[in-house]
Amino acid sequence: NAGVTQTPKFRVLKTGQSMTLLCAQDMNHEYMYWYRQDPGMGLRLIHYSVGEGTTAKGEVPDGYNVSRLKKQNFLLGLESAAPSQTSVYFCASSYTGKAEAFFGQGTRLTVV
Amino acid sequence: AQRVTQPEKLLSVFKGAPVELKCNYSYSGSPELFWYVQYSRQRLQLLLRHISRESIKGFTADLNKGETSFHLKKPFAQEEDSAMYYCALMDSSYKLIFGSGTRLLVRP
Numbered sequence: 001n002a003g004v005t006q007t008p009k010f011r012v013l014k015t016g017q018s019m020t021l022l023c024a025q026d027m028n029h030e031y032m033y034w035y036r037q038d039p040g041m042g043l044r045l046i047h048y049s050v051g052e053g054t055t056a057k058g059e060v061p062d063g064y065n066v067s068r069l070k071k072q073n074f075l076l077g078l079e080s081a082a083p084s085q086t087s088v089y090f091c092a093s094s095y096t097g098k099a100e101a102f103f104g105q106g107t108r109l110t111v112v
Numbered sequence: 113a114q115r116v117t118q119p120e121k122l123l124s125v126f127k128g129a130p131v132e133l134k135c136n137y138s139y140s141g142s143p144e145l146f147w148y149v150q151y152s153r154q155r156l157q158l159l160l161r162h163i164s165r166e167s168i169k170g171f172t173a174d175l176n177k178g179e180t181s182f183h184l185k186k187p188f189a190q191e192e193d194s195a196m197y198y199c200a201l202m203d204s205s206y207k208l209i210f211g212s213g214t215r216l217l218v219r220p
Contacts, residue, residue, distance in 0.1 A: 033208055040121065042198060042212035043156075050206055058207060090156065097206030098144050098163070103156040 002026050006091050006104035013081045013111045021076040021107050023091030031094045032074035033101065034058075034066060036087040043090060049074055050097065081111045114139040116201050116211035124217045125189050133184040133214045135173075135199030144202035145182040147173055148210070151195045159184075159197070169193070189218045 007022045023032065030051050035043040035058075045058030047066040055066045063085060065077045074093075078085060091104040115138045125131055137143060147159040160168045162175040162182060173184045182199060199211040 031206060035210070040212060042118070043210040045207060045209060048207060056205070056207075059209070092156075092208070094208075098202060100158040100161075101148075101208060105155055 004091055004093055004102050004104040006089070006107050008107060009105065010108050011110070013078075013109065015081060015083060015111060017081050018077070018079050019081065019109075020078075021089055021091075021109075023074045023076070023093075023104060025072055025074075025093040025102070027093065027095070027102065028071070029093035029095050029102075030071075031097055031101075032068065033092040034064075034074065034076045035090045035092065036060065036085075037090060037106070038087050046076065046089075083111045085109065086111045114143070114201055114203050114207070114209055116199050116209055118197075118199055118211035118214050120214045121212070122215045122217065124219060126219050127191055128188050131184075131186045131189045131193070131216065131218075133197050133199075133216065135182045135184065135211060137180050137182065137199075137201050139180075139201060139203060141204055145173075145175055146200040146202070146208075147171070147182075147184050148198045148200055149195050150198070156198070189216075191218045191220055194218045 004025045033048040034046040049068040052071040089107045092101040094101040117136045145162045149159045150156045171186045198213045
């Protein structure tokens with residue numbers, strides 16, 4: 001049972017490059033979330049989705065875009081990476097808004 | 113705006129001592145509140161939520177609406193409780209907002 005899988009696990013980007021992080025869940029969950037985790041700041045919500053075809057902004061959405069074309073996938077895009085986007089990114093999903101959220105293993109992104 | 117505050121970055125206690133990890137929130141409605149835990153090299157996982165009013169691994173948390181707090185407590189800490197603990201709030205639009213986390217270190 002895979003649960004929530006993030007791809008890739010590690011990545012180094014140069015400033016200005018673009019990339020997409022993939023989050024895939026096999027639990028038929030409606031809700032999906034993208035967070036970034038920085039030392040001393042906990043997890044900050046970037047974007048989230050309450051169902052296929054929907055997305056909404058979180059606390060720190062600037063510099064990121066997302067898409068939820070398929071229920072099981074939630075993509076996080078960085079159009080022009082900046083060093084300030086160096087972080088560990090976590091994806092999570094839940095069956096309903098009030099249910100337990102299941103997390104991926106994280107993606108460590110470094111922008112140089 | 114909704115906010116979750118965990119005032120302690122690090123809490124260090126000896127094995128067998130009581131533990132209280134503080135969490136305060138600001139939200140105008142009736143929030144759903146959770147505690148999540150991240151053990152070393154493991155994924156973040158749910159510890160407990162206020163609506164279930166259960167005790168998990170000896171931990172309990174009581175919602176105090178008057179003080180807008182949801183502190184996590186355990187009467188006797190164990191070494192395996194050492195981890196990063198996050199308090200989280202779910203608002204009416206299903207945003208799941210986390211605090212900055214508290215690292216609990218239980219010394220032998």
